[in-house]
Amino acid sequence: MKYIIGIGGVTNGGKTTLTNRLIKALPNCCVVHQDDFFKPQDQIEVGEDGFKQWDVLDSLDMEAMVSTVRAWSENPVKFARCHGVNVTPGSREPTSPDIQILVIEGFLLYNYKPLVELFDLRYYLAVPYDECKRRRSTRSYTVPDPPGLFDGHVWPMYLKHRKEMEDGGVDVGKASPDTNPSALQLGFKELGDFIPADFHWDDAGCYFYSQVVILAYFG
Numbered sequence: 001m002k003y004i005i006g007i008g009g010v011t012n013g014g015k016t017t018l019t020n021r022l023i024k025a026l027p028n029c030c031v032v033h034q035d036d037f038f039k040p041q042d043q044i045e046v047g048e049d050g051f052k053q054w055d056v057l058d059s060l061d062m063e064a065m066v067s068t069v070r071a072w073s074e075n076p077v078k079f080a081r082c083h084g085v086n087v088t089p090g091s092r093e094p095t096s097p098d099i100q101i102l103v104i105e106g107f108l109l110y111n112y113k114p115l116v117e118l119f120d121l122r123y124y125l126a127v128p129y130d131e132c133k134r135r136r137s138t139r140s141y142t143v144p145d146p147p148g149l150f151d152g153h154v155w156p157m158y159l160k161h162r163k164e165m166e167d168g169g170v171d172v173g174k175a176s177p178d179t180n181p182s183a184l185q186l187g188f189k190e191l192g193d194f195i196p197a198d199f200h201w202d203d204a205g206c207y208f209y210s211q212v213v214i215l216a217y218f219g
């Protein structure tokens with residue numbers, strides 16, 4: 001059985017942190033980071049606002065990203081071995097099936113149709129504006145943020161893409177893992193098995209951890 005899990009959401013929402021937890025805890029688990037598909041700096045357009053437009057789909061080679069995901073789908077075992085992931089053969093017993101997992105982590109996973117339809121599970125991490133801005137101000141990317149980028153470009157693009165995703169009907173939230181067979185097969189009845197112990201599942205169907213809200217869709 002193959003599963004593709006998306007860890008999407010806002011910049012500095014904790015996607016990499018959660019992804020690193022998941023890949024340690026899950027068997028036969030490969031990872032794809034969307035940030036590895038940024039185009040070279042000289043190909044990033046400068047907007048009318050004067051900022052390089054990093055936080056848009058055009059700044060990413062999404063075709064190459066989808067090809068990478070397809071390469072995993074065609075032969076997960078070969079992909080895992082090529083990427084140094086230890087492969088444990090599962091038994092053919094239904095109770096312990098042969099499971100291969102791909103975790104895809106990134107800030108714009110659910111706005112590109114050829115990618116969005118490949119996920120079996122979608123997570124979306126969100127943090128409030130103040131916390132996001134604070135975290136971002138401590139980060140140093142390969143190309144450092146110029147003054148004003150967060151308010152002038154990063155946050156407005158996050159809001160725009162989130163709205164597009166929601167308007168487009170991409171479901172990232174409010175489904176209970178208790179009712180979904182594919183989540184159960186992965187052992188996701190209690191997500192806390194895989195992520196920090198102080199996560200909790202609230203009545204509205206969202207996970208919380210520290211300031212992070214996790215919306216999860218079990219498709």
Ligand SMILES: Nc1ncnc2c1ncn2[C@@H]1O[C@H](COP(=O)(O)OP(=O)(O)OP(=O)(O)O)[C@@H](O)[C@H]1O
Pocket residue numbers: 010011012013014015016017018106107135209210211212
């Ligand atoms: N649950 C959490 N509670 C508090 N702080 C967190 C949590 N998860 C991550 N952080 C902190 O938030 C910052 C961003 O985390 P991380 O790099 O995982 O985010 P990200 O979503 O992958 O960011 P980006 O993709 O924009 O680079 C780090 O300083 C990390 O220590």
Ligand SMILES: NC(=O)c1ccc[n+]([C@@H]2O[C@H](CO)[C@@H](O)[C@H]2O)c1
Pocket residue numbers: 011035038054055107141142143154
């Ligand atoms: N990784 C990079 O090359 C890079 C360069 C410039 C900006 N960023 C930022 O990364 C975030 C997604 O993780 C986006 O908000 C980009 O602004 C990344």
